[in-house]
Amino acid sequence: MVEWEVVIGLEVHTQLATKTKLFEGAPTAYGAEPNTQAGLLTLAMPGTLPVLNREAVKMAVKFGLGVGAKINATSVFERKNYFYPDLPKGYQISQFYTPVVAEGYLDVILDEGEVKRIGITRAHLEEDAGKSLHEDFHGMTGIDLNRAGIPLLEIVSEPDLRSAKEAVAYLKTLHSLVRYLGISDGNMQEGSFRCDANVSVRPKGSDVLGTRAEIKNVNSFRFVEKAINYEIQRQIALIEEGGTVIQETRLYDSDRDETRSMRGKEGANDYRYFPDPDLLPVVFDDSFVEEVRKTLPELPAKKRERFKEQYGLADYDAAVLSTSRDLADYFEEVVRVSAASPKLCANWVMVELGAVLNKTNTDITQPPVSASALGILIQRVQDNTVSGKIAKTVFEAMVAGEGEADDIIAKRGLRQVTDSAAIERWVEEVLKANPAQVEEYRSGKERVFGFLVGQVMKASKGQANPQQLNEVLLKKLTQ
């Protein structure tokens, strides 16, 4: 039985978050009425000419610096020629022979905590195409050109990935990076972050690549994993049955969880790339690159290390909290405001806040409770105003919009009781009401202690300081 090795390379198309298109001043906002964001160039009006958007070049360079890549000081826009109704000029302006970003790499943390370096072959700028709409046109096709001409950065990885899981880990790291850099909103539902996967298999130990199939346009992490896994199984089964994999483009059908052939190699276009004579080569000097470098934020990998060092966080917590810039910023604000232990803050952010985000299907960019409000709540735990348990109740109220932590604590009378006379009173009440349990404890069944703690806590409506409660109860039982 042959053991198979999987080889995967990914091509990611990231829409850049520029205000205008790559080659004209038309706006790029998502969701506008069809064709309302199509300028004269987008429509490919005869006589119109492209003018390069500088912001897009800056963003591409920013990405290059973020993956430690060589930046090509001279890059050329080429025309990729093919006919399609959503490609109005009959060619896409892209970069083929000389991309703006050359070789770089991305360090990806795998499940086992192992760091794997994935090579990035190149990243280049190109225009997005429009959309063909096949519904609602009674057998005809509608064309929406709002998307046409929006800048894309196509990021091509080396075939360094060895499983669907690795592919997804790489994608998530890349996704986090482009959002960190502020060059893309990374919104996968809206198509701002799309992935093509090149998948092949070969007998383990072989250094020859197998024939690959390209899976087009998969738009969620989950589907990427499923599509690749399906494709791996399909190829292995095919080869083991004596067949051969053909080089082709395949489409993932998420409803049926399978990939289907779209077009074979023989149907492949000859794109007739040549330098776009309407555009000059893009040339910039070191000072331009240095200027862009100055705008680089702290990147995920560096932030993760700093979190471990500065806050004493565990690997896992540091990794989770640095996945997005917004989450990391939120966490650091909570630490700053609460002045509490970073570990406690990390728990609150990851567990309590995380649960709410999950439940409401929102993300950290729209937090239900602001970082400073959560910080104050945690401070109240730290200074014993409320117990951790009560704090959760307060937090729920905050999420429900009942106001700030201090207001809720005051309004609901949730302040923790540290008055030992009051605590002794509750303890005595409980001991009196539960003579049987007291007897059991005193005869050596120490397990009952927990029950009695619960009863006292209940009597105090949860407000007794837990440490004092323990001490008093123990004292009374052993008297």
Added chain:
Amino acid sequence: MHTKTIAELVIELREKKISSQELVQHYLNRIKKYEPQLNAFVTVLQEDVLNEEAKKADELRAQGHAKLLTGIPIAQKDLFCTKGVRSSCGSKMLDNFIAPYDATVVRQCQDAGMILMGKTNMDEFAMGSSNETSFYGAAFNPWDLERVPGGSSGGSAAAVAGRLVPVATGTDTGGSIRQPAAFTGVTGLKPTYGSVSRYGLIAFASSLDQGGPMTLSAEDAAIMMNVMSGFDPLDSTSVEREYGDFTQHLNRSLSGLKIGIPEEYFGPGLDPAVGAVVQEAIKEYEKMGAKIRSVHLPNNALALPAYYVIAPAECSSNLARFDGVRYGYRCENPKDLMDMYCRSRAEGFGAEVKRRVMIGTYVLSSGHYEALYNKAQCVRRLVQNDFNTAFEEVDIILGPTTPNVAFKKGEKVNDPVSMYLSDVYTVGVNLAGLPGLSIPAGFAHGLPVGMQLVGNYFSEDRLLNVGHQYQQVTDWHKRMPAHV
């Protein structure tokens, strides 16, 4: 009135000897009278619209708000987009196309106060040297109605030579301003690549196309360059620099001017009668104090073949947008998408356009790109280097614009290569991106002969000075065809 240059008309208007309304009406009457023979226009603007424009121009003048060219009529080649007026590019494909915007050149002329009389006939998508590839039928040469006016800016040349307008714009990709200027006895300037905006110029070959004026004199060409040149942020190949006043040095002496005569422009293929005319012109320059010497452009023979790789390559891609989807011609009852593409393009484009689209598609296709397209780009650099070397020794290069005078209609229509050869002295200038001026230098076989002056980059003011000085001592440019 119609024998006058822009420079002269400007004075007449300023001194109120004529009004813009009279001027426009006069040219309109001439268009009505001669257009049936010349077919110089695809579209002539309506009389009431033109009168209204002329009236406005006169009012501005009366109020003292007139600019230099306020009220001067102009015709635009039909590949410059004009908002609200059809821009057909001489093609069935764009027979129904009305651009929603003005080309920069059109706007510049409007801003200068000029009145758009109409859109001139041209070879389809500027591909041709005789105007015969126009969907609207060929324009005719006013000097001999059996002959072609040249191309692709043949309609503009016929209109100016026929004195139907004092000026028309042209575009020059391989000689499309200079060759028809030579064939019809007018002055035509192809400026340095990047000095006249291409925004709104329906592209044939982007790296070669350049708009320019076709006029009755070098002085008028200088006046028009003041209007048409300049940096345009909408055209990435537009050159940002100070363009200055092109009329400033017109009267500079030519004493000590170094004129280079390339042997390659006087070899076999040149009609000796044409050569003799140019030799006379050279003598005229010597009289004015110019120093004549021989120069070499050794790679000139490669210019034409390289051009016929590069230009079709770019055109095959530039013309892909004409697919029947958004504007222009769409075939009847398409079965499906592929049928719509194929029939719309097959029915919408003429034979020459299709030939070049196919050549261009071929030279860019994988397996041929290196051997053809890349090689042609290398040749292009060699051709440019030849000129650079020559300009280390001389200020101006002079030769015939074309090897022959205007040929008969139909004579070369079935022999594309012989047609292409009429651009043999002009294409090199486009490949190098240099400015070239064609001015009338005399007659051969009773037909106008053009002389080409080529200058270094952005030396149009010098070039126009050299042309203007010649026109001060000769009157070839004032000769009018008998038919009009």
